[in-house]
Amino acid sequence: MLRRRSQTHRDExxxxxxxxxxxxxxxxxxxxxxxxxxLLDEAAGAAARELGSDYALVLELxxxxxxxxxxxxxxxxxxxxxxxxxxxxxHHLGYALTAERPVxxxxxxxxxxxxxxxxxxxxxxxxxxxxxxxxxGRPFGVIAVLSRALHDFPEDDSTxxxxxxxxxxxxxxxxxxxxxVRHSEAxxxxxxxxxxxLMWMTDAEAHVSxxxxxxxxxxxxxxxxxxxxxxxxxxxxxxxxxLLIRWREAFQRRREFRFExxxxxxxxxxxxxVLEVGKPRFAAGxxxxxxxxxxxxxxxxxxxxxxxxxxxxxxxxADTAPVMIWTTDVxxxxxxxxxxWLRWTGTRLEQELGQSWALGVHPDDEERLIASxxxxxxxxxxxxxxxxxxxxxxxxxxxxxxxxxxxxGHRFAGYVGAAIDIHDRKTMEGRLxxxxxxxxxxxxxxxxSLLPERLPSIDGLALAARYLxxxxxxxxxxxxxxxxxxxxxxxxxxxxxxxxxxxxAAATMGQLRNAFRAYSLVESSPAQVVARINRLxxxxxxxxxxxVLYLVLDRDTGEVVFSCAGHPPPxxxxxxxxxxxxxxxxxxxxxxDPAVFREGRARLEPGSTLVLYTDGLVERRDAPLAExxxxxxxxxxxxxxxxxxxxxxxxxAVLGDAERGDDVALLVVRPEGAGAERIRVSMPAEPESLxxxxxxxxxxxxxxxxxxxxxYEITLAVCEAACNAIEHAYGPGDASFHVEAALAGRELAxxxxxxxxxxxxxxxxxxxxxxxxEGLMDEVDVTSEPDGTxxxxxxxxxxxxxx
Amino acid sequence: MSAPxxxxxxxxxxxxxxxxxxxxxxxxxxxxxxxxxxxMPNDALTLVIDLERCRYLDSAAIxxxxxxxxxxxxxxxxxxxxxxxxxxxxxVLELTDVGSAAPIHGTLDSALGQ
Numbered sequence: 001m002l003r004r005r006s007q008t009h010r011d012e013x014x015x016x017x018x019x020x021x022x023x024x025x026x027x028x029x030x031x032x033x034x035x036x037x038x039l040l041d042e043a044a045g046a047a048a049r050e051l052g053s054d055y056a057l058v059l060e061l062x063x064x065x066x067x068x069x070x071x072x073x074x075x076x077x078x079x080x081x082x083x084x085x086x087x088x089x090x091h092h093l094g095y096a097l098t099a100e101r102p103v104x105x106x107x108x109x110x111x112x113x114x115x116x117x118x119x120x121x122x123x124x125x126x127x128x129x130x131x132x133x134x135x136x137g138r139p140f141g142v143i144a145v146l147s148r149a150l151h152d153f154p155e156d157d158s159t160x161x162x163x164x165x166x167x168x169x170x171x172x173x174x175x176x177x178x179x180x181v182r183h184s185e186a187x188x189x190x191x192x193x194x195x196x197x198l199m200w201m202t203d204a205e206a207h208v209s210x211x212x213x214x215x216x217x218x219x220x221x222x223x224x225x226x227x228x229x230x231x232x233x234x235x236x237x238x239x240x241x242x243l244l245i246r247w248r249e250a251f252q253r254r255r256e257f258r259f260e261x262x263x264x265x266x267x268x269x270x271x272x273x274v275l276e277v278g279k280p281r282f283a284a285g286x287x288x289x290x291x292x293x294x295x296x297x298x299x300x301x302x303x304x305x306x307x308x309x310x311x312x313x314x315x316x317x318a319d320t321a322p323v324m325i326w327t328t329d330v331x332x333x334x335x336x337x338x339x340x341w342l343r344w345t346g347t348r349l350e351q352e353l354g355q356s357w358a359l360g361v362h363p364d365d366e367e368r369l370i371a372s373x374x375x376x377x378x379x380x381x382x383x384x385x386x387x388x389x390x391x392x393x394x395x396x397x398x399x400x401x402x403x404x405x406x407x408x409g410h411r412f413a414g415y416v417g418a419a420i421d422i423h424d425r426k427t428m429e430g431r432l433x434x435x436x437x438x439x440x441x442x443x444x445x446x447x448x449s450l451l452p453e454r455l456p457s458i459d460g461l462a463l464a465a466r467y468l469x470x471x472x473x474x475x476x477x478x479x480x481x482x483x484x485x486x487x488x489x490x491x492x493x494x495x496x497x498x499x500x501x502x503x504x505a506a507a508t509m510g511q512l513r514n515a516f517r518a519y520s521l522v523e524s525s526p527a528q529v530v531a532r533i534n535r536l537x538x539x540x541x542x543x544x545x546x547x548v549l550y551l552v553l554d555r556d557t558g559e560v561v562f563s564c565a566g567h568p569p570p571x572x573x574x575x576x577x578x579x580x581x582x583x584x585x586x587x588x589x590x591x592x593d594p595a596v597f598r599e600g601r602a603r604l605e606p607g608s609t610l611v612l613y614t615d616g617l618v619e620r621r622d623a624p625l626a627e628x629x630x631x632x633x634x635x636x637x638x639x640x641x642x643x644x645x646x647x648x649x650x651x652x653a654v655l656g657d658a659e660r661g662d663d664v665a666l667l668v669v670r671p672e673g674a675g676a677e678r679i680r681v682s683m684p685a686e687p688e689s690l691x692x693x694x695x696x697x698x699x700x701x702x703x704x705x706x707x708x709x710x711x712y713e714i715t716l717a718v719c720e721a722a723c724n725a726i727e728h729a730y731g732p733g734d735a736s737f738h739v740e741a742a743l744a745g746r747e748l749a750x751x752x753x754x755x756x757x758x759x760x761x762x763x764x765x766x767x768x769x770x771x772x773x774e775g776l777m778d779e780v781d782v783t784s785e786p787d788g789t790x791x792x793x794x795x796x797x798x799x800x801x802x803x
Numbered sequence: 804m805s806a807p808x809x810x811x812x813x814x815x816x817x818x819x820x821x822x823x824x825x826x827x828x829x830x831x832x833x834x835x836x837x838x839x840x841x842x843m844p845n846d847a848l849t850l851v852i853d854l855e856r857c858r859y860l861d862s863a864a865i866x867x868x869x870x871x872x873x874x875x876x877x878x879x880x881x882x883x884x885x886x887x888x889x890x891x892x893x894x895v896l897e898l899t900d901v902g903s904a905a906p907i908h909g910t911l912d913s914a915l916g917q
C-alpha cells in the first residue's frame with residue numbers, strides 16, 4: 001500500500017516536471033518571438049498530450065466578441081467542425097471566458113451551469129476543460145481540451161491549462177501590440193521627423209519615449225538626454241514646477257494637456273515661449289502614453305505683453321494727465337484756456353486768446369485742423385480732432401481735442417472744449433500697426449513652416465521642391481506640396497492650392513495636408529482619398545475650397561494613378577519629349593458633396609520626370625492657360641538633368657521677372673535606378689525586410705527591361721533565399737543578410753549571403769521555397785562557407801526584350 | 804513593414820468569392836488564411852480565391868493555399884482559384900503544383916461554373 005502510494009506520488013512529480021518543461025518551452029518560444037500561429041499549435045499539442053485528452057483547441061474571440069474562431073487544434077478528426085462557435089456565456093467556452101478562470105466539466109451529463117459547447121456536441125465529448133486566454137485588455141480567446149470519456153480534472157490540470165493560457169495571452173498581446181505600435185509608431189516617427197514642428201511622445205508611465213529632430217534642434221540636447229523620466233527638464237526653471245503640476249494633472253486623468261511655457265532654445269542661447277499640447281493615445285483601447293507638439297509662440301507672447309504694458313500706461317496717463325480746457329465765443333475766438341493748458345503748452349494766456357487756432361500746431365496737421373474746426377463751427381456741431389501740438393519742451397505731441405457748442409438760454413454762445421495728451425497711446429498704435437504687420441509675417445512663416453522642412457528621403461526616388469510666396473504686398477496663400485511613402489510601397493505625391501489668402505488659408509492648408517497624409521496611409525485609390533477629403537471638408541466647420549492633384553506612383557513599374565480635383569494637369573518629361581497627363585479630372589475639393597472624383601492612369605517610361613505645380617505657376621491674366629502650359633512644357637523639356645537645377649530653371653523660364661500675384665508650389669520627382677547595373681542591399685534578417693527588398697529588386701529589374709513575369713519570378717527566387725536566411729540563419733538579435741544583383745549583358749546574377757547554415761527541407765514549405773528557386777532560375781548554387789551560406793543564382797532575361 | 808494586401812469578400816449563393824489584391828508573403832500569409840477561413844460560413848459550399856489583382860505570392864502564400872484546401876476539405880468545402888491566363892504568377896503556381904490542391908480557372912465565370 002505504502003509502495004503504491006509513493007509510486008503514484010512519483011508519477012505525479014514526473015508529470016508535474018514534464019508539464020513545467022512544456023510551459024517553459026512555450027514561454028521560451030514566446031520570448032523568442034516565434035510566430036503566434038506556431039505558439040498556438042504548440043500549446044494545443046502540449047495540452048492534449050499532458051492532460052491525456054482526445055482533443056485540444058485554441059480559439060480566438062472574433063472582432064465582434066460574439067464568436068470564437070478555431071485558430072489551432074490537436075487530435076481533431078478529419079471533417080470535424082472548424083470555424084466559429086458561440087462565445088455566449090451559457091455555453092462552456094463562453095462561460096470560461098466570463099468566469100476568467102479554468103472551468104472543468106468532469107461529466108457533461110449532469111452539468112447545469114451551462115449547455116455543452118457546439119464543439120462538445122459535435123465531438124461527442126463527455127468531459128472538457130477550458131481556460132480563458134487573458135490579456136491586459138480584451139481576452140484573446142480560450143484554450144480547451146475535450147475527451148470522449150468521463151474525466152476527473154485534478155487541480156494540477158487546471159493550473160497547467162491556465163499556465164499555458166497565460167503564456168499564450170502574453171504572446172498574443174505582444175504580437176498585437178507589436179503590430180499596432182510598431183507600425184503606427186514607425187510611421188509617426190517618419191512623419192514627425194519631416195515636420196518642422198516640435199513633437200514628443202511618452203509611454204504609459206509618462207516617460208518620454210520619443211522626441212523628433214525638430215525638438216532636438218530647438219533644445220540643443222541629445223536624444224539620450226531627452227528620453228526617460230525627463231518631462232519638463234528643458235523648461236525654464238521658473239516654469240518647470242507649474243508645467244509638471246499641469247502635466248501630472250492631465251496625465252492622471254488621461255486628458256488633453258495644454259500649457260504655455262518657456263522652453264530652452266539652443267540657437268539663441270536662451271528660452272522661447274512655446275504652446276505645448278499633449279493628447280493621450282490609445283492602442284487597441286488601451287492607454288499607451290501621450291503624443292504632443294510644441295509650437296513656438298514667442299513672438300506672439302512678446303506682442304501680447306507689449307500690448308498689455310501699453311494699455312496699462314495709457315490708463316495711468318489718462319488718470320494723471322492735466323485736463324486742458326478752453327472756451328470760444330460765437331465766432332470761434334478763444335476766450336479762455338485753463339492753467340492745465342498753459343502748463344502743458346508753456347504759453348501765456350495773452351498768446352492763447354483770440355484767433356489762436358494755429359498756434360503751436362504741427363505744420364502737417366494745421367490745414368486739417370482749421371478745416372475741421374471751421375466746418376464744425378459753421379454748423380454749430382460737435383468738434384473733435386487729433387493733432388500734434390507743441391508742448392512746453394518744444395516737442396510736438398499728439399492730443400485729442402473735443403469741443404461742444406454751449407448755449408446761453410437758447411442762443412448759441414460759442415464752444416467749450418477739452419484736450420488730452422494721447423501721444424503715448426498714439427505712438428503705441430504705431431507700434432500696434434507694426435505688430436499687425438508682424439502678424440502677417442507670422443502667417444507667412446506659418447505657411448512656410450507647414451511645408452515639409454525637408455522632403456522625406458524616399459528610396460529610389462529623386463525629389464526637389466520649391467515654394468514661392470506671392471509677391472510683396474500680396475497676402476499669404478495656401479499652396480502646398482507633400483510626398484510620402486505609403487505602406488504598400490507606392491509613393492503618394494500631393495500638390496494643392498487652398499482658395500483664399502491669409503492666416504486662415506494657411507491654417508486650412510495645414511489641416512488638408514495632414515488629412516492627405518492620414519488618408520494616404522489607409523486608402524489605396526487616389527479618387528477615394530480625394531473623395532474622403534472632400535467629405536471631410538464638406539462636413540467640417542471650416543468652409544474651404546481647394547484644388548488638388550493627388551498622385552500615387554509605383555516605383556517598380558513606373559505606373560501612376562492620379563486624381564485631379566480642379567487642378568492643372570501634371571507634366572511628364574519623358575525621354576521622348578514632354579506631355580501632360582490627361583484624365584482623372586473632377587471638381588475642386590469643397591465644391592459639392594457628393595461629388596464624383598475620377599482617376600487617370602499612365603505609365604512613366606524609365607528616365608521620366610514628373611512635374612507637379614500649382615496654378616500660380618501658369619495662370620496669368622494676360623495669356624490663355626493653354627499657351628502658358630505650352631511654355632511650361634517647353635521650359636521643362638529644356639531643363640537640366642539635376643532636379644534642383646530643373647526647379648530653378650522652370651521657375652525662371654515660366655515666371656520670369658514678373659511680380660507674382662499668387663503663390664507657387666512646384667514639386668519634381670524622378671524614379672531612380674534606371675541604368676544601374678548592380679545593386680547591393682544589406683537588411684536585418686527579419687520578415688519585415690522582405691517588402692523593402694522586393695521594391696529594390698523590382699525597380700532594378702524594371703529598369704533593366706525585365707518583363708513583369710521575369711521581374712516577379714526573379715524577385716521571388718531572391719526573396720525565397722532571403723526567407724531562408726531569415727528563418728533559419730540565426731537566433732533573434734543582430735543578424736542581417738546581404739543581397740547583390742548584377743546585370744551582365746542580358747544575364748542576371750544574384751547572390752544572397754547570410755552568416756548561418758542552411759537547413760534545407762526543414763518544413764514542407766521551406767522545401768517548396770528551394771524548389772521554387774530551382775524552378776525559376778537557370779542556375780542555382782548553394783554553398784556552405786565557413787562564415788555562412790551563399791546562394792548564387794543566374795537567369796537569362798528574354799533577349800527579345802533587350803533594349 | 805508587413806506586406807500590403809487587401810481582401811474583398813462577396814457571397815453568391817453557396818459560393819464565397821474572395822478577391823485578394825496586393826502582396827502575400829510570410830508576414831501576412833497566415834493572417835490571410837485566418838481571414839479567409841473566418842469568411843467561410845458552414846453553409847457555404849465553395850471558396851473562390853480571385854488572384855487577378857494579386858501581385859506577389861511567395862512560398863508561404865503557396866503553403867497557405869495548400870493548407871486552406873486541406874482545412875476546407877475537412878469541412879467538405881471546395882477551394883478554387885482564379886488566375887487569368889498569362890499572369891506573371893502562372894509559372895510559380897504550376898511549378899508548385901497548386902492545381903493539385905485547388906483547380907485554377909482563367910476567369911471568375913469559369914470558376915463559378917458559368
